[in-house]
Structure formats: structure tokens, C-alpha cells
Amino acid sequence: MTHIMVLGAGYTGLLTAIRVARRTRRHGAKVTLVNASPRFTERLRLHQTAAGQRLADHAIADVIAGTGITFLHDRVAGLDPGRHEVTLLSGGVVRYDTLVYALGTVTDRSTPGVREHAHVYDDHHDAVRLAASLDRLTEGTVVVAGGGLTGVESATEIAEAHPRLRVVLLSRGTPAAMMGPRARAYVRRAMDRLGIEVRAGAEVTKMLPDAVELAGGELVPSSATLWTAGTTGLALAEESGLAVDGRGRVVVDATLRSVSHPDVYAVGDGAAVGQPYGVIHGTCQSGIPTALHAADAIADRLRGRPARPFRFGYFHQPLSLGRGDGVIQFTRGDDSPRRAYLTGRWAVAYKEAVSGSPLLTAALLKRGLVHPRALRVSNG
Structure with missing residues (x-):
């Protein structure tokens, strides 16, 4: 056998x-x-x-x-x-x-402090622990490090579910950079609507217990940090x-x-x-x-x-932007963006079917x- x-x-x-x-x-x-x-x-x-x-x-x-x-x-x-x-x-x-x-x-936890001070998405329990941490906060700043699709989805979801919290998205490049310019513009408008502070061009050098250190020494205060960068x-x-x-x-x-x-x-x-x-x-x-x-x-x-x-x-590149919005960027076989994309409720229905x-x-x-x-x- x-x-x-x-x-x-x-x-x-x-x-x-x-x-x-x-x-x-x-x-x-x-x-x-x-x-x-x-x-x-x-x-x-x-x-x-x-x-x-x-x-x-x-x-x-x-x-x-x-x-x-x-x-x-x-x-x-x-x-x-x-x-x-x-x-x-x-x-x-x-x-x-x-x-x-x-x-x-x-x-990838090779960045100093990620292992000790950041939440990650390696399994279901990791996400549950982050949810519990956010529920305990009555105010403060949540930092999401990483401007890929996972980082953008997390930032928008958290901002929508916890409007009392300040959400900061740190991205080395442009968030959702793999999408076409019109889809990226839609993503940016959605994050603006949700009050997310976007810091493009931010290079994280270290995680601290209550802050994220950027290249140059700037500290971004953080009550909870989610690391999605690699x-x-x-x-x-x-x-x-x-x-x-x-x-x-x-x-x-x-x-x-x-x-x-x-x-x-x-x-x-x-x-x-x-x-x-x-x-x-x-x-x-x-x-x-x-x-x-x-x-x-x-x-x-x-x-x-x-x-x-x-x-x-x-x-395609499906992206949710909270529970009531989303964008679907259609792509060529090599994942480069086509002109076509979906937004709003049609994108929400599409993303739910994909999930x-x-x-x-x-x-x-x-x-x-x-x-x-x-x-x-x-x-x-």
C-alpha cells in the first residue's frame, strides 16, 4: 500500500x-x-x-x-x-x-522587537489575541506595519470596527502598490474616509513596547502593533x-x-x-x-x-476595505494590473465569494x- x-x-x-x-x-x-x-x-x-x-x-x-x-x-x-x-x-x-x-x-520576525512586541497573523489564535488587545483599549493608537493587501485589509477593518482608536498604516512604498492607479486611488479614499493615517515611505527599524521606531529615529506611539511586512x-x-x-x-x-x-x-x-x-x-x-x-x-x-x-x-487582486466596501483589481497572468476593476458593493460580494x-x-x-x-x- x-x-x-x-x-x-x-x-x-x-x-x-x-x-x-x-x-x-x-x-x-x-x-x-x-x-x-x-x-x-x-x-x-x-x-x-x-x-x-x-x-x-x-x-x-x-x-x-x-x-x-x-x-x-x-x-x-x-x-x-x-x-x-x-x-x-x-x-x-x-x-x-x-x-x-x-x-x-x-x-518574518527578523526586524528587532517584532517577536516581543508585535502581533502577527501566523494562525487563528494570533488574530484572536489581537482582537482581545484591541477590545481592552478605550483610546490610543494602533499601528499596522506593511502596506500590502493584508496590511490594508487589516487597517481598514480595525478602523471601521474601532472608530475610537487612531489607526496608522506604515508602508515602505505606496499601499496596495501592485494595483493600478485608479484602484489605488480608490483604496486611498477609503482609508481617508475611515480616518486612517497613512505613512508611505516609512522604514521600520525596531519595535518597542509602546512605539515603532522608524529610520532616522522617529518614534510612532503605539498601543498595539500588527506586523504584516513579509x-x-x-x-x-x-x-x-x-x-x-x-x-x-x-x-x-x-x-x-x-x-x-x-x-x-x-x-x-x-x-x-x-x-x-x-x-x-x-x-x-x-x-x-x-x-x-x-x-x-x-x-x-x-x-x-x-x-x-x-x-x-x-x-485578480481582491481587497476588502471594511465590511461594506472593497476593490477588485483584475490582472494579466503575470499579476500586472489591467484597466478593469470593481468597487463598492459589487466588490464586497466578489470578495466574499472568493473568501x-x-x-x-x-x-x-x-x-x-x-x-x-x-x-x-x-x-x-
């Missing part, structure tokens, strides 16, 4: 496990899914949790019910790809034939001997196999996946296609068929009602 082991039950790990279990069921393969939490974390909604919203709770066991997948609620303590062994924090050692590395990335791969990948890139992500070939260990596949944020336009960046939009492709590649190889190369093109799509995809995959190609965006 072939044992396929999937590490991590985020968006990519969960969908890889469900898809590969269905594709290999007739061949007697055993699929094991390992995750440190028993609940599925909707990372696309962590900014909502941080703002104090109560979201639906999804138990991983319920999501995979009926698939035949064995779920292990445990944390990965070690990986030996040479011996095909995974060591769990509980002390168990599990052997595998094929491994899928779907453990994602974590917040991610890195888990140390586990490099420590295990897998080939990684400069950000600690597992380097893969055209079929998503590790270039150093062909029995290991890597998907999602924790994989360095090259395309003609460069290495894809970690989003749910790109992660789900890697999950489905890796599952099909594993199934094809078990049947003695060659696996197809992975091809992906972006389609809910992974669980819908999981339900459809369990029943064999969707083909992976229907979820991929052409790069042409």
Missing part, C-alpha cells in the same frame, strides 16, 4: 489531501493529513477575526469526513526525507512513500535537507516535486514555484492550483503516467463534481 502523507491542513494541504485521496482510492493508497490544530483556519479572514468578528468554526475532521483520509492532530517536529520519516511532537514517527509539504510560511519559510524545510530558496521555501521542479528529493512535493506559500514571469507569490489564488496539480501529478505517477508541468496565471471558495471547492472535490482545470487561470 502506497502511503501519501500531507503536512499541513491549510487551504493547499486540505485540498491536496482530498483530491489525491479521491484520485488514488482505487489503487489502494493510504492518505494521512497532519495538522497542529483541529480546526481549519480561514487565513483569508484573519483580519476579520482581528477586528472582533466571530466566524464559523470548521473542524478539519468534518471537512474531510467520508474521504478515507486519516487525520492526525499533531505538530511536525522533524522531517527526514532521506529515510522517508516524519517525527511528530507527540513522539511518534510515521513513514511515508510520498510526502506533500504544505506547511506554508510564517511571519513572510519566510519554516526552518524545518532547510533543516531537513530539502533544497530551499533565499526565503526558506522548498524549490520545486515543473511538476512541483522537490528538486533535491523527488518523493516530496511542495505546494502553496512554502513552495518556490517558478513560472515564465518569475516565482509565484503566496496567495490562495495561486496556492489552490498548486494543491490540485500536485495531487494529480502524484496520482498520474502512481498509474505510470507522466505528470504535466504546472502552469499558472493570475486573474468562501476554498471550502466550497473542498466540498465539490469530495463528490468529484469539479475538475482541477476548471479552477486554474490560463497564463495565455
